[in-house]
Amino acid sequence: MGLILQQTVFYAFSAILLFSAAMVVLSINPVRAVLFLVLAFFCACILWMLLQAEFLALVLIFVYIGAVMTLFLFVIMMLNLDIGPPRKGWLPYLPLAVLVLGLFIIAAVSALKPEYFDPDVYQVVTQPENYSNTKALGAVLYTEYVYPFELAAVLLLVAIISAICLAFRGKRPGGKAQRISEQLVVRRKDRVSLINMPSEKK
Amino acid sequence: MIRIYDFKGVSNQEKKNDFSKREYSVQDLLLLVWIVAKVLLVVICLLGVVAYLTLAERKVIGFIQSRIGPNRVGPQGLLQPIADALKLLQKEIIFPTASNKYLFIIAPILTMTPALAAWAVIPFDQGMMLANINAGVLFLFAMTSLGVYGVLISGWSSNSKYALFGALRASAQTISYEIAMGFALVGVLMAADSMNLQEIVLRQQGGIWHWYWLPLLPLFVVYWISAMAETNRAPFDVSEGESEIVAGFHVEYSGMSFALFFLGEYANMALLSFVAALLFMGGWLSPFEGIPFLAQAFAWVPGIIWLILKASFFLFLYLWVRATFPRYRYDQIMYLGWKVLIPVTIVWIIVVGFAIQFGVGPWFSH
Numbered sequence: 001m002g003l004i005l006q007q008t009v010f011y012a013f014s015a016i017l018l019f020s021a022a023m024v025v026l027s028i029n030p031v032r033a034v035l036f037l038v039l040a041f042f043c044a045c046i047l048w049m050l051l052q053a054e055f056l057a058l059v060l061i062f063v064y065i066g067a068v069m070t071l072f073l074f075v076i077m078m079l080n081l082d083i084g085p086p087r088k089g090w091l092p093y094l095p096l097a098v099l100v101l102g103l104f105i106i107a108a109v110s111a112l113k114p115e116y117f118d119p120d121v122y123q124v125v126t127q128p129e130n131y132s133n134t135k136a137l138g139a140v141l142y143t144e145y146v147y148p149f150e151l152a153a154v155l156l157l158v159a160i161i162s163a164i165c166l167a168f169r170g171k172r173p174g175g176k177a178q179r180i181s182e183q184l185v186v187r188r189k190d191r192v193s194l195i196n197m198p199s200e201k202k
Numbered sequence: 203m204i205r206i207y208d209f210k211g212v213s214n215q216e217k218k219n220d221f222s223k224r225e226y227s228v229q230d231l232l233l234l235v236w237i238v239a240k241v242l243l244v245v246i247c248l249l250g251v252v253a254y255l256t257l258a259e260r261k262v263i264g265f266i267q268s269r270i271g272p273n274r275v276g277p278q279g280l281l282q283p284i285a286d287a288l289k290l291l292q293k294e295i296i297f298p299t300a301s302n303k304y305l306f307i308i309a310p311i312l313t314m315t316p317a318l319a320a321w322a323v324i325p326f327d328q329g330m331m332l333a334n335i336n337a338g339v340l341f342l343f344a345m346t347s348l349g350v351y352g353v354l355i356s357g358w359s360s361n362s363k364y365a366l367f368g369a370l371r372a373s374a375q376t377i378s379y380e381i382a383m384g385f386a387l388v389g390v391l392m393a394a395d396s397m398n399l400q401e402i403v404l405r406q407q408g409g410i411w412h413w414y415w416l417p418l419l420p421l422f423v424v425y426w427i428s429a430m431a432e433t434n435r436a437p438f439d440v441s442e443g444e445s446e447i448v449a450g451f452h453v454e455y456s457g458m459s460f461a462l463f464f465l466g467e468y469a470n471m472a473l474l475s476f477v478a479a480l481l482f483m484g485g486w487l488s489p490f491e492g493i494p495f496l497a498q499a500f501a502w503v504p505g506i507i508w509l510i511l512k513a514s515f516f517l518f519l520y521l522w523v524r525a526t527f528p529r530y531r532y533d534q535i536m537y538l539g540w541k542v543l544i545p546v547t548i549v550w551i552i553v554v555g556f557a558i559q560f561g562v563g564p565w566f567s568h
Contacts, residue, residue: 031358038351059339062357066347070354077358077366090416119332134397136357188262 010050017043028078038069052127055134226548228349240332244321253283259521263298266525293457298360305359309457312464313352317469320345324476325327325400327505329459333461339387346432349470350376353434353441353451353465360454368450371532372434372441383428388412389421390481390555392554393565403485409492414483417557417565420550422482422542426519431475431539433467436524438531458535474518476509483512521543 020039027033048057063135115121127133171177173190231491234485257272257279265273297306335341349567350373357369393414394402406413415422431438442450453462479485485504490496530538554566561567 035355054335055336055340058344061344061382062384064338066350067377068346070350070377073354073358073369074373076487077354077370102547132397134337134340178537180537194211 006050009046013043013046017047031073034069034073034076038065038073041065041069052131053133055137205246213497231331237332240391241303241322244332245318246470248318248321248469249465251472252465253287253302255468255472255517256286256464257283258466258517259524262521262553263525266522290457290461294461296454298362298454299416300361302359302361305355307459309352309359310459310466311352312355313349313466314462314469316345316348317473319467319471321469323399324405324473325480325485326509328400328404330506331400334398334400336485337364337397339391339397339402339481342399342473343384345388346379346473347472349432351467352466354451356463356559357451358456360451362454364447364449365451367447368441371447372451373534375434375438375441375539376432377429379431379543380455382539382547383426383432384541385544385551386418386421386425386428387481389418389547389554393418400483403480403487406484407487407491410484410489411562413482413487414565415482418482418550418554420546422478424547425482426478426516427538429478429544430520430523431518431535433469433470433474435471435520437530438535440528440535443529471517471520472513475513475520478510478516479509485512497528514560 017040020036021045023036023039024033027036039059045057045060045065048054048060234419259284261271272282275281275285299301320342322332323341325334352373353376353540354369355373357365357367358447360366390402391397394405396402396405405448439466440446442452447453452460454464486509488497488503488505488508490500556568557563
């Protein structure tokens with residue numbers, strides 16, 4: 001039953017993956033397109049899980065689905081995009097589209113030749129039950145690949161700093177930012193003064 | 203045995219193998235039935251917990267505010283959750299005309315499902331769990347991070363400004379606090395040297411001072427604050443702040459579809475309380491471990507009782523906090539998440555790293 005179950009899971013989720021990937025391109029509503037992309041990611045996670053790559057699968061879920069796509073969705077929902085009828089005049093772009101598609105198909109076919117997927121040659125590595133995918137990945141990532149790993153981290157840091165630089169236009173005069181340290185050092189005499197007034201005579 | 207890539211057809215040898223496997227199929231079917239039965243058991247218990255958590259919430263807050271709370275339905279009001287459930291079942295489900303129908307229906311389901319799915323890896327006692335997987339903590343974290351989609355989709359598909367505001371607030375808040383919570387969990391993983399929840403509990407053996415709340419105290423506090431923010435509970439409930447945006451993301455929902463949001467929220471509260479008990483409070487381990495006479499006196503108590511007691515304490519904390527603190531302002535929530543909690547976790551992760559390197563105390567010297 002294990003085999004049948006795995007095949008069922010594989011084919012079901014592959015079918016959903018292909019369908020949702022197609023719908024990402026075909027749906028007119030951008031929010032729906034993003035939601036289909038999320039579904040596609042989720043199906044890809046399941047396929048990775050079948051390959052016993054549980055660390056990558058779960059990280060894909062909480063980094064890409066849980067954080068990146070949420071922000072994506074967030075931005076698209078805020079943009080309030082005008083969903084009108086599809087624009088006309090696509091004919092001039094058709095030759096370019098066909099050319100790009102043709103190149104892509106050639107690249108894909110040459111990269112994904114059937115002989116690379118021969119089950120007799122390329123055995124899927126199966127690991128014992130107590131094998132920790134995470135530990136294996138960590139052991140390689142922090143030794144052999146530490147240099148590219150750190151480079152990627154620095155690249156992301158540069159991207160963050162540049163994004164902040166683009167968005168930050170300096171402090172506006174008269175802004176109402178809360179300064180907690182200043183609030184905490186305030187004493188009563190800074191804000192209130194007690195005035196002694198003799199009561200008036202009638 | 204994994205051979206899912208058999209596109210070219212199965213070889214004869216394998217066909218024979220498949221054929222001979224058929225005699226085991228009854229056994230396999232029984233296994234499947236057994237697994238489904240266990241899942242049902244967990245889900246039914248969970249629904250009971252959720253139902254009585256709502257009653258407990260009203261009672262506890264009632265007593266804190268010097269009221270009695272619901273006491274009309276059944277003895278001491280004990281049947282109140284059942285009355286509430288029946289009421290919600292009978293109510294009409296209203297679909298706003300301008301809403302996106304499919305997404306409007308899917309959203310509450312998307313809130314509920316991850317909250318239930320995460321329970322698959324929770325160990326209730328040693329060996330008493332649905333799935334003992336190596337990456338248990340990661341699975342938990344992945345499932346809780348999926349919960350935000352229900353909120354976002356419900357807010358957008360309702361086609362209502364209040365709902366959209368609530369959804370945007372909720373998602374921004376969840377993402378911010380997920381980082382702090384993730385770092386807090388990283389500290390636990392480092393200390394336990396494992397992502398398996400059972401392993402993490404077993405690493406805390408040796409009495410109350412060996413539990414991770416002590417060496418990881420800052421992370422424990424950060425985890426608990428983020429847990430409250432993740433579930434959008436008071437004082438972080440700006441996503442449904444009724445004085446500003448009516449009810450937030452679920453303003454257009456009624457009847458059973460509203461009840462699903464409610465169930466999802468309470469199931470998540472129970473989940474994060476159990477996780478807190480497992481990761482920081484020694485899970486099912488007895489608090490009297492290592493104390494000469496008390497340890498023997500309480501040896502007969504099954505581990506699951508200890509776990510439930512600890513989780514109940516955390517659930518009570520949720521209610522206590524809700525009745526005690528006023529709601530945070532939105533910018534204060536962001537300030538707390540990004541400028542206080544995340545720096546604290548990063549500093550403490552470095553401290554834990556040094557502690558592991560030098561084998562400090564009874565916690566890190568293995």
